[in-house]
Every structure is written in structure tokens, then in C-alpha cells.
Amino acid sequence: GENVEQHPSTLSVQEGDSAVIKCTYSDSASNYFPWYKQELGKRPQLIIDIRSNVGEKKDQRIAVTLNKTAKHFSLHITETQPEDSAVYFCAQGDSWGKLQFGAGTQVVVTP
Amino acid sequence: KAGVTQTPRYLIKTRGQQVTLSCSPISGHRSVSWYQQTPGQGLQFLFEYFSETQRNKGNFPGRFSGRQFSNSRSEMNVSTLELGDSALYLCASSPRDRGLGETQYFGPGTRLLVL
Numbered sequence: 001g002e003n004v005e006q007h008p009s010t011l012s013v014q015e016g017d018s019a020v021i022k023c024t025y026s027d028s029a030s031n032y033f034p035w036y037k038q039e040l041g042k043r044p045q046l047i048i049d050i051r052s053n054v055g056e057k058k059d060q061r062i063a064v065t066l067n068k069t070a071k072h073f074s075l076h077i078t079e080t081q082p083e084d085s086a087v088y089f090c091a092q093g094d095s096w097g098k099l100q101f102g103a104g105t106q107v108v109v110t111p
Numbered sequence: 112k113a114g115v116t117q118t119p120r121y122l123i124k125t126r127g128q129q130v131t132l133s134c135s136p137i138s139g140h141r142s143v144s145w146y147q148q149t150p151g152q153g154l155q156f157l158f159e160y161f162s163e164t165q166r167n168k169g170n171f172p173g174r175f176s177g178r179q180f181s182n183s184r185s186e187m188n189v190s191t192l193e194l195g196d197s198a199l200y201l202c203a204s205s206p207r208d209r210g211l212g213e214t215q216y217f218g219p220g221t222r223l224l225v226l
Contacts, residue, residue, distance in 0.1 A: 032213070034214065034215070036217075042219075043201065043217040043218060043219050043220060044154070044201070044217045045217070046214060046215070046216065049214060089153075089154060091154075093213075093215075096159065096166050096167040098144070098156050098159055098167045098169070099144070099146075099154075099156060099203075099215060100156065101146075101153055101154040101155075101156075102153075103153050104153060104154075
């Protein structure tokens with residue numbers, strides 16, 4: 001199959017703490033792993049992505065790691081802020097424009 | 112550059128009708144993908160078009176179809192609407208200029224309600 005499993009489904013963190021979301025994929029042909037943030041009533045916004053030839057990528061407070069052998073990748077958000085509250089989706093992509101999304105993680109950052 | 116645009120933003124239809132949704136990609140982007148988002152099923156891939164050709168298709172019935180024009184604008188059509196087709200329909204565009212997976216940028220979506 002071509003499923004992406006995403007955990008946890010909900011995540012509550014205190015402001016300033018770190019948040020970690022993990023995804024596992026099954027399609028060996030996947031070579032692209034983006035993360036999207038979707039606020040209520042808005043479109044998914046790309047926050048970071050990683051390609052299969054890279055193991056880790058960081059952008060300010062956000063980082064993604066990829067383990068191709070184990071077929072899992074993770075999103076790390078450090079020093080969380082209330083504006084980080086949203087639903088986060090991981091996805092696996094191939095070279096043909098198809099993204100398979102995880103079920104999403106509702107992140108709530110409490111002040 | 113202007114972002115991905117979709118029209119209409121909201122639509123109400125009744126069962127059995129058909130609907131056509133439109134997507135204009137970011138200027139210069141040649142690939143348009145369509146997704147259905149529902150609370151129960153999440154984000155599901157419908158199909159992808161590149162240079163007016165459907166390159167990939169998800170697991171949706173034949174009632175769901177699409178096309179792409181020479182200017183890369185895309186339309187999707189749903190015929191014989193069912194209640195379960197109520198969803199947010201998102202399109203995403205990407206440049207498709209490299210061999211590895213491409214970054215996709217989403218439009219605001221069309222929210223379809225079938226009564």
C-alpha cells in the first residue's frame with residue numbers, strides 16, 4: 001500500500017516546549033517528504049520539506065529528519081509559540097505529482 | 112507572483128447535479144494536482160495534470176474527472192453528485208522542473224456542499 005501513518009493525532013504542549021510529530025511511510029518510490037500547516041479555514045501551507053538525498057533539514061525553529069532505511073520522518077518544532085497551534089500534515093511524494101498525506105496532528109500550544 | 116487561485120470558493124448543489132471547479136496555478140507552474148479534504152478521510156489525492164495530460168490518478172470513481180488547458184489552468188468535474196462528495200476541494204501547483212518530488216503550493220480551496 002501507499003499509506004502514511006502519522007502520530008500523535010493530537011498534541012498539547014506548553015509554550016516554549018518542543019513538539020515532535022512522527023510519520024511512517026510504506027512506498028519505497030517516495031522521494032519527497034513535505035510538511036504542511038493548516039490553520040482553521042485556511043489552505044495548507046508548506047512549512048518545510050526534505051528530499052530523499054538528505055537526512056536532516058532545519059529552518060529556524062523547525063526541523064525535519066528522514067530515515068529512509070526505517071521509512072520514517074519526523075517534524076520537530078522547538079520553542080513553541082501560540083501561533084504554532086494548527087493541524088500539521090506530513091506527506092510522501094513521488095516524481096509524478098502525487099502526495100499521500102498523513103491523517104494530521106492537531107497541535108495546541110498553551111500559554 | 113500571485114498564488115494559486117480557485118473559483119468558486121463556495122458552492123451548494125443537490126444530489127444528481129454536476130459541478131465544475133476551476134484552478135489557476137502560479138504563473139510558470141506546469142503541474143496541477145487536485146485533492147479532496149474531508150474530516151473523515153483527510154486529504155485524498157484525486158489526480159495530477161502536467162502539460163494537459165493526466166499523469167497520475169487517485170482512487171476515486173469515474174464521476175471525478177479533470178482536464179488542463181494549454182495555459183496550465185485546470186478544471187475538475189464531478190458528475191451525479193452524492194452527499195458524500197461534500198468536501199473542500201484543493202488544487203496545488205508545482206513547477207515540475209526537476210526529477211525529484213516537487214513542492215506543491217495549495218490554493219484556498221472550493222467548499223462544496225451537496226444537499
